[in-house]
Amino acid sequence: MRDRPSGAELLDIAREVLRDKITPDLTPDCRYDALMVANAMAIVMRQVEAGEQGQADERQALSKILGMEGDPDMLNTELANRIRFGDAANPATWKVLHDIALARVVESNPKYL
Amino acid sequence: MGLTSEIIIERLGTYLSGVAGCPVNVSNVFKLSGGAIQENWAVDADVRSGDWAGQHWLVMRCDAPSGVATSHSRVEEFTLLKAAHEVGVVVPVPCFVCDDASVLGRRFFVMHRVSGMAAGHKLARQEISPGLGYELGRNLARIHSIDPSRKDLAFLGTPPMYPAQSAITTYLKYLDDLEQGHPAIEWGLNWLGDHAPDPVQPVLCHRDYRTGNYMVDDGKLMAVLDWEFAGWSDPMEDIAWFCAKCWRFGANEREGGGVTSREDFYQGYEEQSGHTIDRDGVYYWEVMAHVRWAVIACQQAARHVSGEERSLELALTAHVVPELELEILRMTEPKNA
Numbered sequence: 001m002r003d004r005p006s007g008a009e010l011l012d013i014a015r016e017v018l019r020d021k022i023t024p025d026l027t028p029d030c031r032y033d034a035l036m037v038a039n040a041m042a043i044v045m046r047q048v049e050a051g052e053q054g055q056a057d058e059r060q061a062l063s064k065i066l067g068m069e070g071d072p073d074m075l076n077t078e079l080a081n082r083i084r085f086g087d088a089a090n091p092a093t094w095k096v097l098h099d100i101a102l103a104r105v106v107e108s109n110p111k112y113l
Numbered sequence: 114m115g116l117t118s119e120i121i122i123e124r125l126g127t128y129l130s131g132v133a134g135c136p137v138n139v140s141n142v143f144k145l146s147g148g149a150i151q152e153n154w155a156v157d158a159d160v161r162s163g164d165w166a167g168q169h170w171l172v173m174r175c176d177a178p179s180g181v182a183t184s185h186s187r188v189e190e191f192t193l194l195k196a197a198h199e200v201g202v203v204v205p206v207p208c209f210v211c212d213d214a215s216v217l218g219r220r221f222f223v224m225h226r227v228s229g230m231a232a233g234h235k236l237a238r239q240e241i242s243p244g245l246g247y248e249l250g251r252n253l254a255r256i257h258s259i260d261p262s263r264k265d266l267a268f269l270g271t272p273p274m275y276p277a278q279s280a281i282t283t284y285l286k287y288l289d290d291l292e293q294g295h296p297a298i299e300w301g302l303n304w305l306g307d308h309a310p311d312p313v314q315p316v317l318c319h320r321d322y323r324t325g326n327y328m329v330d331d332g333k334l335m336a337v338l339d340w341e342f343a344g345w346s347d348p349m350e351d352i353a354w355f356c357a358k359c360w361r362f363g364a365n366e367r368e369g370g371g372v373t374s375r376e377d378f379y380q381g382y383e384e385q386s387g388h389t390i391d392r393d394g395v396y397y398w399e400v401m402a403h404v405r406w407a408v409i410a411c412q413q414a415a416r417h418v419s420g421e422e423r424s425l426e427l428a429l430t431a432h433v434v435p436e437l438e439l440e441i442l443r444m445t446e447p448k449n450a
Binding site for chain 2: 029033036037039040043073076077078079080081083084086089090091093094097098100101102104105107108109111112
């Protein structure tokens with residue numbers, strides 16, 4: 001077992017220092033870069049906290065609606081193809097896509113919700 | 114070759130002296146921020162005599178060394194600015210264009226320098242300026258008063274008969290060039306294919322008319338910038354791009370680009386154009402706006418991931434895609450889902 005603080009907790013405190021102590025003294029150009037770095041760290045932090053469950057759920061939902069197994073890349077591409085050729089534009093597909101998008105936004109930008 | 118302020122002071126000074134027919138002293142040259150494809154340089158020009166005698170605050174715009182040749186050339190952009198200026202669109206006044214690459218090593222044009230700020234995330238946090246939304250609407254209507262009959266804009270090509278279909282075809286092709294499939298964006302494009310509006314007479318569209326691409330000073334619209342994507346299209350495309358949720362910089366309750374109400378923007382547009390805005394058409398093109406931005410964001414992410422252009426900004430753009438996809442899906446939810 002790893003000691004605390006965990007990876008996510010480390011990122012959290014590192015981000016706080018960057019944002020509150022380092023950024024205010026920077027030139028406007030560098031401040032913009034620093035805020036981007038803080039934003040990137042926040043995304044990683046949420047991904048670390050969320051773990052792999054979301055990825056597994058996405059894969060399972062895609063497998064189920066497509067009726068086939070595969071890696072997430074392959075499944076996404078397969079569904080994209082089916083939608084383009086009109087074979088999957090139905091409410092069940094919409095529900096799967098919506099739930100996947102929602103789960104991704106929770107990691108990428110929860111403020112959007 | 115990288116430009117420096119010394120090179121610009123010397124060569125632009127000599128060139129301007131020739132154009133003005135009298136000594137022109139160039140000073141206070143510095144590079145303005147922003148622009149991966151183009152460079153903008155602030156230039157002060159002191160014209161000693163003749164028609165232009167006096168001090169001029171200018172911007173010299175040229176291609177960046179790594180500029181990709183996907184957008185309009187500087188000469189074409191200058192022509193667009195002139196056309197817009199002639200019909201009363203608020204733009205930086207275009208002065209002259211230099212099609213001779215030997216002067217500065219790149220083609221360039223010169224326009225007036227405009228005061229103010231363009232940063233979207235800042236404008237969306239300021240108090241609403243009375244009249245700004247109305248003026249933005251009026252200004253867009255003036256752009257749309259330009260139609261394909263203009264010979265000087267022939268470089269924009271033949272106007273599409275079905276602008277929505279043309280856009281769909283373009284974005285499908287862009288998706289094909291990406292390695293991974295994007296089913297949510299495909300869903301959006303499929304919906305767009307099924308709900309395309311009746312074709313309208315195409316007009317000049319700015320195609321990037323949004324907060325972040327115009328200058329505001331003390332609540333007043335000073336200039337519309339970034340004309341490199343302009344082309345013939347359905348005017349609802351511009352109205353929707355301006356209002357789309359993805360360009361409100363977090364100020365979601367201000368549906369006019371995060372800086373105004375939708376009503377004020379519409380009112381300015383309708384009074385200036387004399388046309389009623391097609392509300393359904395705008396909804397349709399707002400779905401298209403999210404699709405377009407999602408496709409571009411995927412392309413930018415791919416540029417970073419492939420190693421073609423390592424950049425934190427490009428890398429972060431990838432993480433805008435989920436919220437764009439969510440918006441596309443929310444806007445196109447089937448009735449019996």
